[in-house]
Amino acid sequence: MVGASNSRTLxxxxxxxxxxxxxxxxxxxxxxxxxxxxxLRLLARLSSGGPGSIARLSAKSRVSRQAITKHxxxxxxxxxxxxRRDGRERIWAFEPKRVSDAHAYLDRISREWDDALSRLxxxxxx
Amino acid sequence: MVGASNSRTLxxxxxxxxxxxxxxxxxxxxxxxxxxxxxLRLLARLSSGGPGSIARLSAKSRVSRQAITKHxxxxxxxxxxxxRRDGRERIWAFEPKRVSDAHAYLDRISREWDDALSRLxxxxxx
DNA sequence: GCGATATGCAATCAATTAGTTGCGTATCGC
DNA sequence: GCGATACGCAACTAATTGATTGCATATCGC
Numbered sequence: 001m002v003g004a005s006n007s008r009t010l011x012x013x014x015x016x017x018x019x020x021x022x023x024x025x026x027x028x029x030x031x032x033x034x035x036x037x038x039x040l041r042l043l044a045r046l047s048s049g050g051p052g053s054i055a056r057l058s059a060k061s062r063v064s065r066q067a068i069t070k071h072x073x074x075x076x077x078x079x080x081x082x083x084r085r086d087g088r089e090r091i092w093a094f095e096p097k098r099v100s101d102a103h104a105y106l107d108r109i110s111r112e113w114d115d116a117l118s119r120l121x122x123x124x125x126x
Numbered sequence: 127m128v129g130a131s132n133s134r135t136l137x138x139x140x141x142x143x144x145x146x147x148x149x150x151x152x153x154x155x156x157x158x159x160x161x162x163x164x165x166l167r168l169l170a171r172l173s174s175g176g177p178g179s180i181a182r183l184s185a186k187s188r189v190s191r192q193a194i195t196k197h198x199x200x201x202x203x204x205x206x207x208x209x210r211r212d213g214r215e216r217i218w219a220f221e222p223k224r225v226s227d228a229h230a231y232l233d234r235i236s237r238e239w240d241d242a243l244s245r246l247x248x249x250x251x252x
Numbered sequence: 253g254c255g256a257t258a259t260g261c262a263a264t265c266a267a268t269t270a271g272t273t274g275c276g277t278a279t280c281g282c
Numbered sequence: 283g284c285g286a287t288a289c290g291c292a293a294c295t296a297a298t299t300g301a302t303t304g305c306a307t308a309t310c311g312c
Contacts, residue, residue, distance in 0.1 A: 015311050024166045030159030037154040048238040088258045088309040096239050103232050112174040113222050214279040214288050
């Protein structure tokens with residue numbers, strides 16, 4: 001499963017190659033959410049330790065509970081986590097779908113580069 | 127090639143699993159660099175269009191040349207691009223190594239989640 | 253019901269970011 | 283040499299971020 005095969009939300013996946021503006025607008029907020037140490041730690045915790053309440057997630061953290069709440073909401077906006085209410089608790093869980101979006105985007109960038117190298121090679125060899 | 131096989135800079139890649147603090151500290155700045163629309167566009171341009179000077183890279187951009195320069199330096203700090211001087215020009219090029227670092231990190235997060243699901247399944251079935 | 257627990261909301265703050273403008277310097281090419 | 287081109291540096295600004303604190307509200311469990 002891992003890299004998954006379903007999901008796909010980045011625009012224009014039907015296209016063969018070439019990154020368009022839509023991809024960038026989709027991918028940037030996603031990477032932004034991943035670009036903070038505290039959020040990355042939260043994500044790692046949720047992915048390896050399973051769902052947890054805000055209290056649990058902020059227990060071992062240096063920053064305050066409110067800070068953690070805000071980070072979780074940033075991750076939620078990026079679609080990386082989601083929450084459900086359970087009594088007085090709010091349980092947050094890892095949402096793997098978007099991770100494969102990020103994956104896919106990086107794949108495309110890599111592929112573009114490989115293609116560029118191939119074209120260069122072709123050019124040189126001709 | 128794509129996801130590449132060489133590179134590897136994130137700490138502790140020899141380990142079997144479990145994301146540690148070192149990974150997070152390495153990966154966060156990397157994702158941060160990717161988390162901006164202008165920078166992502168620059169990276170896409172460099173990966174698909176090949177190396178280019180600041181003037182060329184900022185030609186079609188809405189933002190100023192200096193803004194582009196700053197973004198390129200952020201990407202360079204993250205190890206995603208590198209530059210060489212050529213006369214009065216400074217040529218920037220995509221640096222694929224770090225992209226596979228980001229890849230690897232996302233892989234690990236995905237794997238952790240899969241493991242967690244497996245353990246949960248095990249638990250339920252027992 | 254009551255105290256303890258879990259979270260939500262709002263105001264505030266310092267630091268960082270993204271971006272600009274103005275000006276100086278280095279190179280190119282004729 | 284000289285005008286045009288390509289950058290580098292520095293000062294500044296506005297907006298966004300990450301984080302805090304204080305207080306209100308909702309639930310749990312006995």
